[in-house]
Amino acid sequence: MELYDTATVLARVLVSGVIMSIEKSDRELPALERLLTKQTARTAAVLVNSRTAAIHAALAGQGFGYGDEVSLPGTDEPTRAFVGWLGMGVGGQGPAAFDDISLSASNADELGTLARRSTAPALVVDLTELGFGPAAALLTDDLGCASRAERLKIFGSQDLRTMWTQQEAEPELVPGVQFNYRLSPLVAACVRMSLTRAGRPAADHGPHVVNQGVTA
């Protein structure tokens, strides 16, 4: 990706005419998935529209549901409240069910390092603080977990781009409660720009600071 600023990226995606996540020809969501799997060295990325959606995906992906207790040592109160809303109890015993990273302009270049430190079977990466609206991803090496998470986010479908017409081949993976946790391609494109720029050496950076206007 070239050194685009937010305005250029937004214009580029609008000009492509493809701004829907379920459009067969969308390239933005797969591109961000590829970048995240590469940077975190995980097999699969499931993009969603908020940190809480990613937490839901991480837990449901591992088969946790109503009435279960999950281990989340040192978790904060909002997370505890959300996990409680899912009908799960939070205990402190055993290794964490997922690890949780929040990226912002100040640490966007550290995703690889942070991901390497994570040992949980699922990694929740909150992308909201990058400045393009609520956005997050679930990263995992467990393809079963990724597959269940993908189905949770889009009414049981295993693939965004064929959601209207696909026929379920693995009914046992279809979740009982299904959400629309889809991320918008325009948001994904901006997040990718932000992560790509952060990952480059300082000398390569263009004159514009990423997303300067959003927080002004």
Next chain:
Amino acid sequence: MITDFPTAPLAPPATAETTAELAAFGGSPMIPKALRRTVFPVITKEDLFGLLLAQRNAPEDVVGGFAEAYREYVGASHAIPTASGTSSLQLALVGAGIQPGDEVIVPAFTFIATAQAVIAAKAIPVFVDIDPRTYCLDPQAAGAAITERTRAIMPVHVHGLPADIPALRALCQRHGLALVEDASHAHSARIGDTVAGALGDAAGQSLMADKNFPVGGEGGMAFFASADAHHRAEDYLRRHGIDYRMSWIAAAFGASQLQRLPYYDMVRARNAELLGEALTETGFFQPPYVPSGHVHAYNMYRVTLVPSAIGVDDLPIHAVKSAVHQLLVAEGVPAREWQNTPIPCHLPFKHRTGFGAGYPFSLNPRAVRDHRPEDFPATARMLESTLVLCRELRAPVEYERLLRYAQAFAKVARRPDAIRKLATDGTFPRPYETVARLG
């Protein structure tokens, strides 16, 4: 680079084209293959400029400004912008006071999100049949499904036609129930002067980019008639730490699209009227039924087949539909089934695992039913006998394209022999005997 135009302009159809051989039998299609692309949503320089300006504002101001502008357009008292239509429906239910284990009456024909939003609100969807003319929730069937645990009725304004709100409102008042609209297809739809979204006690609406009124990707809006309902929904989000916020990018795009929504609505209404006249003339194809005083938004356009009009009513109607489907697609009309199975017969409502361990169904076992498609005869009949145009009528398609769609229907209706041949040569299961699809 993709442009905003087809690769070549379409000419108006010549008379000879409409009487020529069907494309499925070797004739020329009404819409040539290279010219079938429908651009949607229409993205203009205003949309781009709006997004660029929005970068300079605080995200919450961009989202809040958009929500306020659209709330005012709809005429609802309060609104919460959301990340999706599904989350807006959940918030509408929560705002209306739905509690875990409550029963919410929903139509058996809708997009699955309607019923999933009920589960997300930890309530139990109770499915009832649709009206055979409007394809919206049948008030009589809704009345028959009310129990002491019923807390709300959630009609869907199917494809953009407002449901029978006067009858449902009366029913709700009689039984002390909340009326919660699923207005996800019904942007700018109205009964009298009241816009969908402001017809009930609360409403949810999808604004995803494939809807008549698109935001810049994914989004939705919950509407509330009272401050109490609004506060209940906001408090619920806060208490449970749920993030359903809309992105400022989606909102900024929606703000500029809102300026053009009335124009696009007028083009859609003109197109629907013109196509409706052409279909009615065939006798075989029936346009959507619109009760007096209702304004249809035509997010989708469902065409009903009348086999007796061309002497093919001795054949199974679903076989006639499948044959017609093949013939229309060959002519370049992208007709679809859009749904093949009543929602209660989809896996999540057959297995009923919910959030896990059967929750929330376990809260109210008496509300739970094992359903077959035959339990909903009007829905089953509709699935067997109708076809749908989606994006093709949603987009403000050019006049020549619309004329060609109209003539393609006429061309097919003139050929009962071809319909009969295809319908008798092939083997066609009923739609709901195949694997359930989302659309």
